Amino acid sequence: MFELIKQLSEARGVSGDEGEVRELIRGLMEPRCDRVWTDRMGNLICYKKGRDGSKRILVDTHMDEVGLIVSYVTGDGLLKFQTVGGVDPRVLIGRKVRVGERIGVISTKAVHLTTEEERKTAPDEQQLFIDIGAQSREEALKEISLGQTASFFTVCERFGEGLVKGKALDNRIGCAAAIRSAEHIPYYDTYYVFAVQEEVGLRGAYAGAYGIRPDLAVVADVTTAADLPGVPEHRRACRLGEGAVLIFMEGSTLYPSGSYDKLKRCAEKNGIRFQEKELVAGGVDAGAIQRQPGGVEVLTVELACRYLHSPAGVASLADAEEMEKLLCALLADPSLLER
Amino acid sequence: MELFDFLKNRELDGLPLRTDVMENRIASRGSGGKKLLVAAALDDVGVILTRIEKDGRARFHLLGKLPDGELSGALVTVGTLTGIVTGEGDDRYIDFGCEKVELTPGMRGSFAFEPRRLGEKLLAAGLESGVTGYLLRELLVGPEPKEETHFVFGAQSALGYRGLKAAAGAICPELAITLELCPCEGVEQGRGPVLKIADRSLLADAELCEMLSETARTAEIPLQRGVFETTNSAGAQVYSAGKGVKTAALAIPVGRYGSLAQTVCESDVAAALKLLRAVVC
Numbered sequence: 001m002f003e004l005i006k007q008l009s010e011a012r013g014v015s016g017d018e019g020e021v022r023e024l025i026r027g028l029m030e031p032r033c034d035r036v037w038t039d040r041m042g043n044l045i046c047y048k049k050g051r052d053g054s055k056r057i058l059v060d061t062h063m064d065e066v067g068l069i070v071s072y073v074t075g076d077g078l079l080k081f082q083t084v085g086g087v088d089p090r091v092l093i094g095r096k097v098r099v100g101e102r103i104g105v106i107s108t109k110a111v112h113l114t115t116e117e118e119r120k121t122a123p124d125e126q127q128l129f130i131d132i133g134a135q136s137r138e139e140a141l142k143e144i145s146l147g148q149t150a151s152f153f154t155v156c157e158r159f160g161e162g163l164v165k166g167k168a169l170d171n172r173i174g175c176a177a178a179i180r181s182a183e184h185i186p187y188y189d190t191y192y193v194f195a196v197q198e199e200v201g202l203r204g205a206y207a208g209a210y211g212i213r214p215d216l217a218v219v220a221d222v223t224t225a226a227d228l229p230g231v232p233e234h235r236r237a238c239r240l241g242e243g244a245v246l247i248f249m250e251g252s253t254l255y256p257s258g259s260y261d262k263l264k265r266c267a268e269k270n271g272i273r274f275q276e277k278e279l280v281a282g283g284v285d286a287g288a289i290q291r292q293p294g295g296v297e298v299l300t301v302e303l304a305c306r307y308l309h310s311p312a313g314v315a316s317l318a319d320a321e322e323m324e325k326l327l328c329a330l331l332a333d334p335s336l337l338e339r
Numbered sequence: 340m341e342l343f344d345f346l347k348n349r350e351l352d353g354l355p356l357r358t359d360v361m362e363n364r365i366a367s368r369g370s371g372g373k374k375l376l377v378a379a380a381l382d383d384v385g386v387i388l389t390r391i392e393k394d395g396r397a398r399f400h401l402l403g404k405l406p407d408g409e410l411s412g413a414l415v416t417v418g419t420l421t422g423i424v425t426g427e428g429d430d431r432y433i434d435f436g437c438e439k440v441e442l443t444p445g446m447r448g449s450f451a452f453e454p455r456r457l458g459e460k461l462l463a464a465g466l467e468s469g470v471t472g473y474l475l476r477e478l479l480v481g482p483e484p485k486e487e488t489h490f491v492f493g494a495q496s497a498l499g500y501r502g503l504k505a506a507a508g509a510i511c512p513e514l515a516i517t518l519e520l521c522p523c524e525g526v527e528q529g530r531g532p533v534l535k536i537a538d539r540s541l542l543a544d545a546e547l548c549e550m551l552s553e554t555a556r557t558a559e560i561p562l563q564r565g566v567f568e569t570t571n572s573a574g575a576q577v578y579s580a581g582k583g584v585k586t587a588a589l590a591i592p593v594g595r596y597g598s599l600a601q602t603v604c605e606s607d608v609a610a611a612l613k614l615l616r617a618v619v620c
Contacts, residue, residue, distance in 0.1 A: 232429070232430070233390075234389070234390050234392070234398045234432075235429060248387070248444065248445035249387055249400065249445070254387075254402070254495055254498060254501075256361075256362055257445060257446075257447075260445055276444050276445070277389075278389050278390040278398070278444065279389060279400075280387070280389065280400040290361065290501075290505070291361070291501055291504045291505045291508075292505060292508065293505060293507075293508025293509045293511075293580070293581075294359060294360065294505060294506075294508065294509035295359050295360035295361035295363070295502070295505035295506075295509075296360060297360050
């Protein structure tokens with residue numbers, strides 16, 4: 001699991017510019033599935049025939065990541081940017097990024113030039129720029145263009161006891177769990193949608209699901225964990241090391257209680273370690289899928305991740321394995337579509 | 340049934356309703372002509388429990404929006420238990436007065452508030468689902484519609500009318516009238532229902548608005564017109580369904596709009612029902 005997560009984490013795929021990670025996933029899914037294609041939105045869709053072709057399950061897991069987009073190049077060759085998705089602005093300064101083939105560093109006013117007031121708050125993106133070492137606008141524009149995305153440059157590594165750190169763990173770990181689940185034949189015909197542009201408003205998922213018209217969808221994503229000293233228990237949302245995270249509500253979706261019970265029963269029946277998310281926070285592709293014409297039943301499985309939407313998130317490899325096990329259990333379960 | 344009775348028991352049992360995947364409750368009557376959808380809210384502002392502490396206190400998330408100052412001290416019913424919202428800000432919880440509670444995260448609760456008469460008006464919590472649900476119920480059990488009509492009690496209305504989007508997408512009506520509440524901004528209680536011409540999310544269809552206005556004029560039903568800067572409409576979830584839907588929003592003006600308990604004039608509701616029956620039946 002770690003090697004797969006590392007491959008996926010280090011691939012580039014800022015929302016709207018998912019090409020590199022899409023091609024990586026395509027290469028991994030083609031041997032595992034019966035048909036693989038890209039739809040008009042750029043979603044990668046992989047069809048795997050099940051034992052029973054009477055129903056369709058959709059597994060949605062977004063492959064895009066938060067990042068930056070170049071909006072202007074100054075006369076001095078510095079790149080002004082805007083964030084793509086909910087990037088935590090407090091953690092940008094000094095970060096290494098990749099812009100095209102160039103490496104850059106996110107910079108701001110030198111500290112000795114700041115006032116005491118300025119040092120009390122994190123600068124916003126208006127005050128930041130990417131330094132790619134160019135001396136002029138002309139030099140910079142030879143290698144990058146306006147509208148080019150910049151992704152964090154972070155080596156994905158194991159550390160501590162069974163932990164992994166890397167960029168884009170949201171949602172490359174979800175993608176890893178989905179890819180590994182495709183090694184098994186599902187009960188029903190299954191469509192894996194590696195969706196685009198989740199981080200900018202669940203955009204790919206609506207189109208992906210609309211084209212498939214599933215009988216049920218399972219969403220695999222990653223969610224924020226604040227299990228750190230000083231955080232009250234009821235504000236932690238979820239915790240590393242306590243298994244897959246089951247959701248009864250998040251910002252974009254309220255799951256009917258029957259659906260949530262179904263998810264929980266499957267986890268219990270299959271001996272999967274899980275926890276229930278204790279805070280309504282964030283939003284996932286389920287919101288776009290559930291509201292399809294006529295509605296679609298959606299179940300969501302998440303994974304706890306600290307420092308979400310920063311250049312280095314931290315998650316537990318054991319939790320990733322539980323997430324994969326739950327996904328496999330759901331796809332093997334014929335009672336999934338009983339209502 | 341009288342509005343006051345419906346506000347007390349919210350009875351939809353016995354109606355020919357089917358439930359879709361999003362838990363919308365839907366009925367269909369009439370045939371031919373232009374397909375019409377009439378929508379009401381099925382749910383209202385409430386709570387969902389997120390964590391049960393060892394001492395029985397329950398952490399929660401608000402389903403919908405309420406002014407912050409109205410939460411503390413509010414009574415909430417979850418299952419058979421009633422508790423009181425205590426605490427402030429991030430440290431807010433429901434106190435059920437006992438340590439051992441048969442409650443689990445994910446359970447939903449509603450605000451406990453008995454409807455009552457306040458002078459010439461009615462005061463109740465959950466008024467959006469109460470008033471619009473009443474109107475739709477009375478329309479459904481009334482005379483046969485002249486054309487194909489779909490009655491949708493929309494789920495997750497307190498969360499932005501999410502269920503309605505899915506229902507409209509499946510039904511694909513040509514026309515829609517969404518039943519809503521509105522604040523008394525440029526309109527008054529006691530002067531009839533309000534045709535919402537525009538708000539932040541919807542520009543109502545001019546032709547449908549004209550038809551409703553003309554019907555009201557002919558039947559001598561009072562009807563106000565309103566343009567609102569601060570509201571969002573259920574109609575906004577309908578108009579873009581399928582190939583597009585000509586949509587209008589018929590609203591009842593309420594006092595204390597957006598609060599836990601709001602006031603309504605029965606005469607406004609009666610006029611709205613008369614107008615709806617004149618249009619649909």
